[in-house]
Amino acid sequence: MNGGGGSSAGSAVTRAGAVRDALASITLLLGVAYQAIVEAANIVRQVATCARLQRGGRPMRLQDKVAIVTGAASGIGRSTAMLFAREGARLVLNDIDAQGLEALVLQMLKKRARTVAGNGR
Numbered sequence: 059m060n061g062g063g064g065s066s067a068g069s070a071v072t073r074a075g076a077v078r079d080a081l082a083s084i085t086l087l088l089g090v091a092y093q094a095i096v097e098a099a100n101i102v103r104q105v106a107t108c109a110r111l112q113r114g115g116r117p118m119r120l121q122d123k124v125a126i127v128t129g130a131a132s133g134i135g136r137s138t139a140m141l142f143a144r145e146g147a148r149l150v151l152n153d154i155d156a157q158g159l160e161a162l163v164l165q166m167l168k169k170r171a172r173t174v175a176g177n178g179r
């Protein structure tokens with residue numbers, strides 16, 4: 059009588075072991091896939107950098123950075139904003155001189171600067 063119960067318990071243990079093994083394999087595979095994706099992203103980034111350098115450019119130092127510049131409509135703030143835009147920064151610009159700020163934003167958009175937001179008084 060016990061033989062049947064023992065066999066069923068044994069097969070349940072075997073199934074549990076198989077499930078555990080399958081989960082371990084899936085976890086391992088996911089880890090490997092994640093690593094592969096990270097490696098691929100690195101390679102794509104390196105190839106893009108090489109291509110840019112081959113075109114005579116150099117890597118932009120503020121790529122993917124966000125900079126907030128106050129007093130951006132003139133003087134030091136304006137020069138800073140222009141320099142940061144050339145280096146690939148996404149800019150949030152502020153000045154109480156709304157007209158001056160608008161002129162700067164228009165000029166930057168013509169030069170295809172990345173996301174520019176202006177805010178007057």
Ligand SMILES: NC(=O)c1ccc[n+]([C@@H]2O[C@H](COP(=O)([O-])OP(=O)(O)OC[C@H]3O[C@@H](n4cnc5c(N)ncnc54)[C@H](O)[C@@H]3O)[C@@H](O)[C@H]2O)c1
Pocket residue numbers: 128129130131132133134135152153154155158
């Ligand atoms: N230019 C220099 O050689 C020099 C040297 C040392 C210190 N500084 C100081 O650096 C600062 C900037 O100089 P600058 O020559 O670029 O002056 P600037 O007058 O050309 O530019 C200042 C900008 O700030 C804006 N502004 C003023 N108050 C503001 C506020 N509350 N919020 C937002 N924007 C505001 C103005 O509208 C203007 O566009 C000044 O405080 C200046 O005294 C300048």
